[in-house]
Amino acid sequence: NCGFGCINNLEMTHGIGSIATEFRYTDGKKPCGDLIKTDYTKIGEAYGMKTYLCKSVEELRDALMDSKKQTVACLFDLKVVPKTMTDGYGAWWNVGMAMVSESASVREAAEDVLQHRAEARKY
Known part of the structure; x- marks a missing residue:
């Protein structure tokens, strides 16, 4: 992320x-602004994937279990704090x-x- x-x-x-x-916003010369946040969940949905936005270990466990039932590609979006x-x-x-x-x-x-x-x- x-x-x-x-x-x-x-x-x-x-x-x-x-x-x-x-991934930072630019001043026109170099990337020096705020971090650019990407919504990977929405991108995955646009490609027809089953997506999971997991904000806790429990949500990730549930998503992993549910993903086993899916018939399409799955995307797990786990937000990570840079550094x-x-x-x-x-x-x-x-x-x-x-x-x-x-x-x-x-x-x-x-x-x-x-x-x-x-x-x-x-x-």
Whole structure:
């Protein structure tokens, strides 16, 4: 909701800040305004899906049970507050990144990547 949260988290972890991975209103040059809220439930309905807007664990459980009876694709809309995911997801992502930069945060992240690569299991 409101962006590509996993990718945004990866960007932040690698010291580069957000590169338009949050859905924000623009000033005409860059996305710097309020978050854009998307009604995925309505979009799913427009495509003929059975949709569920779940605001609690109980609603999600009920929706999952009901979805098993459906004969069409189902969409579960679970609103997530931006930036509330687990930092790093309890894991390390070995992805390419800048190893040379004028940015101190990028250089620190690069050192962290090198350390984790040295510790990674060899297959």
